Amino acid sequence: MKHLNVKELKKMWIDFFESHNHTQIQGSSLVPEQDGSVMFTTAGMQPLVPYLLGKPHPQGKRLFNVQRCLRTNDIDSVGDANHFTFFEMLGRWSLGDYFKEEAIKSSFEFLTSQKYLGLPVERLAVSVFAGDNDAPRDEESAEIWQKCGMPKNQIFYFGKENNWWSAGDSGPCGPDTEMFYVTDVPACGPNCNPSCDCGHYVEIGNNVFMQYVVEKAGDKPKLLEQKNVDTGMGLERNVAALNGYKSAYEIDVMKGAIAVLESISSAKYQDSEEATRSYRIVVDHLRASTFVLGDEHRVSPSNVGQGYVLRRLIRRAVTYSKNIGTDLMQVSKLVDYFVNYYKDECPILEKNHQVIIEELNKEVRKFSNTLNAGLKEFNKAITNVQNNILTGDVAFRLHDTFGFPIELTTELAKQKGIAVDLEGYKNEVKAHQELSRASLTAVFKGGLGSQGEMETKYHTCTHLVLQTLKRMFGNQVEQRGSNITAERMRFDFNLDHKMTEEEKKQLEDIVNQKIAEDLPVSCETMTPDEAHKSGAIGIFDTKYGEQVTVYSIGDYDKQICGGPHVKHTGELGHFKLVKEESSSAGIRRIKGILE
Numbered sequence: 001m002k003h004l005n006v007k008e009l010k011k012m013w014i015d016f017f018e019s020h021n022h023t024q025i026q027g028s029s030l031v032p033e034q035d036g037s038v039m040f041t042t043a044g045m046q047p048l049v050p051y052l053l054g055k056p057h058p059q060g061k062r063l064f065n066v067q068r069c070l071r072t073n074d075i076d077s078v079g080d081a082n083h084f085t086f087f088e089m090l091g092r093w094s095l096g097d098y099f100k101e102e103a104i105k106s107s108f109e110f111l112t113s114q115k116y117l118g119l120p121v122e123r124l125a126v127s128v129f130a131g132d133n134d135a136p137r138d139e140e141s142a143e144i145w146q147k148c149g150m151p152k153n154q155i156f157y158f159g160k161e162n163n164w165w166s167a168g169d170s171g172p173c174g175p176d177t178e179m180f181y182v183t184d185v186p187a188c189g190p191n192c193n194p195s196c197d198c199g200h201y202v203e204i205g206n207n208v209f210m211q212y213v214v215e216k217a218g219d220k221p222k223l224l225e226q227k228n229v230d231t232g233m234g235l236e237r238n239v240a241a242l243n244g245y246k247s248a249y250e251i252d253v254m255k256g257a258i259a260v261l262e263s264i265s266s267a268k269y270q271d272s273e274e275a276t277r278s279y280r281i282v283v284d285h286l287r288a289s290t291f292v293l294g295d296e297h298r299v300s301p302s303n304v305g306q307g308y309v310l311r312r313l314i315r316r317a318v319t320y321s322k323n324i325g326t327d328l329m330q331v332s333k334l335v336d337y338f339v340n341y342y343k344d345e346c347p348i349l350e351k352n353h354q355v356i357i358e359e360l361n362k363e364v365r366k367f368s369n370t371l372n373a374g375l376k377e378f379n380k381a382i383t384n385v386q387n388n389i390l391t392g393d394v395a396f397r398l399h400d401t402f403g404f405p406i407e408l409t410t411e412l413a414k415q416k417g418i419a420v421d422l423e424g425y426k427n428e429v430k431a432h433q434e435l436s437r438a439s440l441t442a443v444f445k446g447g448l449g450s451q452g453e454m455e456t457k458y459h460t461c462t463h464l465v466l467q468t469l470k471r472m473f474g475n476q477v478e479q480r481g482s483n484i485t486a487e488r489m490r491f492d493f494n495l496d497h498k499m500t501e502e503e504k505k506q507l508e509d510i511v512n513q514k515i516a517e518d519l520p521v522s523c524e525t526m527t528p529d530e531a532h533k534s535g536a537i538g539i540f541d542t543k544y545g546e547q548v549t550v551y552s553i554g555d556y557d558k559q560i561c562g563g564p565h566v567k568h569t570g571e572l573g574h575f576k577l578v579k580e581e582s583s584s585a586g587i588r589r590i591k592g593i594l595e
Contacts, residue, residue: 266325392424
């Protein structure tokens with residue numbers, strides 16, 4: 001077995017699938033431009049939803065990529081040996097082309113071939129679907145694994161909780177087959193198997209076979225016309241597992257970040273369990289923040305939506321950096337490190353390097369000032385405590401209104417002999433998230449979001465809005481965020497001033513004029529160079545694939561986009577600008593509805 005670093009495994013993945021006639025597609029922005037169902041890209045398949053549902057992909061049916069992802073559902077677990085908020089996902093897809101046999105054979109080859117991972121078969125195990133009333137036992141996958149050379153006693157059968165993927169109560173679904181590496185951690189007992197969490201088996205990859213669809217919640221799955229394969233491998237966790245590391249923070253990129261943090265902190269990484277946990281949280285959160293702040297569609301820290309998540313990451317990093325005596329005036333050295341590490345694969349980080357540092361330092365300074373005010377409010381709050389318990393709503397108010405992290409509230413309360421109602425606090429956080437994300441009509445699960453009739457109309461309307469803003473204020477205006485629901489659209493863009501009443505009316509009037517003209521909306525496939533020369537709007541400093549889809553609205557607008565769109569602008573109705581406000585420094589936000 002080879003010793004691998006992050007870049008080597010990434011290159012190995014690319015070389016393998018290029019040699020197997022797959023086309024590499026560019027990883028999408030970490031901040032989804034059009035998908036209103038999620039705040040951040042959480043999986044490699046997420047941007048491919050329309051193509052998994054049957055739309056032809058301009059680059060073919062056999063695809064692969066490396067996708068930047070951000071998940072915060074396990075943020076409280078960050079600090080242990082293996083959890084990250086930001087990570088990279090190795091992915092490959094067959095869109096109605098090959099199915100189980102080629103998918104499993106290629107997976108086995110990648111895992112065992114000496115040219116690639118070179119893992120001995122005895123260190124591998126796989127699981128397949130055990131079958132139930134909805135779908136049969138997946139003997140086909142098990143037989144293919146055996147033909148490849150996987151011993152029968154290393155193939156395990158599990159139910160839906162382990163080996164079934166679905167988009168939710170309805171939509172595409174199907175069995176999957178997961179791949180595991182057998183570590184040096186001893187088995188927990190004679191019945192130890194890949195469903196255990198004892199550490200003896202570590203998942204290193206998963207092939208999802210989308211072969212069924214549930215048309216309506218409660219219905220029995222039916223076979224899909226287009227059968228897809230979706231393969232995913234977490235880059236960082238695989239490097240850690242395959243190298244036999246006890247912690248994913250031993251991989252080269254995180255080990256280097258920890259060394260930088262040690263150079264600006266008084267405590268060392270291994271001084272104590274608390275120090276180790278604090279180091280992991282700081283380097284993880286600042287890596288995630290670097291990518292969000294440097295993204296093509298970057299956001300700034302704020303109190304809602306994506307900005308709220310970013311602010312929480314930065315402030316948690318600052319909070320835990322205090323545990324290890326970090327010099328906050330030098331914390332931007334971590335940004336320098338991450339930008340330098342990733343600059344060849346993600347040049348947008350180097351382009352936005354200075355912006356990332358400025359935004360981070362501004363938030364760090366703001367939070368440092370906030371902590372002083374929050375401490376006063378904390379001291380007031382504990383004078384009214386009953387039964388030595390600080391209620392969840394008070395803890396949340398300290399966090400939400402005064403920026404006081406729950407970790408700091410808990411620590412200070414403990415020093416005073418006071419407990420914090422963490423369950424109540426979590427309920428308050430959940431309520432806030434629902435409010436902050438009331439715009440998200442389809443909670444992302446497995447990668448599929450809503451693309452209903454009204455969302456499609458609002459999507460087309462954002463194209464009209466962006467083009468109109470460019471004509472009003474100049475081509476330097478760019479989209480900085482979009483959030484669409486069935487009820488309204490929200491659109492962020494860069495502008496150096498608050499729009500006047502006259503400008504708002506002008507925007508509304510021009511958009512409605514284009515709607516009234518009932519302009520045709522057409523789609524064509526071309527190379528990125530052809531799209532650029534044709535005047536299409538796109539971020540051309542980001543590497544596209546060989547083919548892109550370009551939507552045109554009459555002669556008025558042309559943009560690179562994955563869709564969906566209406567056929568004619570007359571379908572949109574009447575556009576009404578409801579609100580224009582500041583989103584962050586230099587970024588304006590408009591909210592509009594179609595009547």
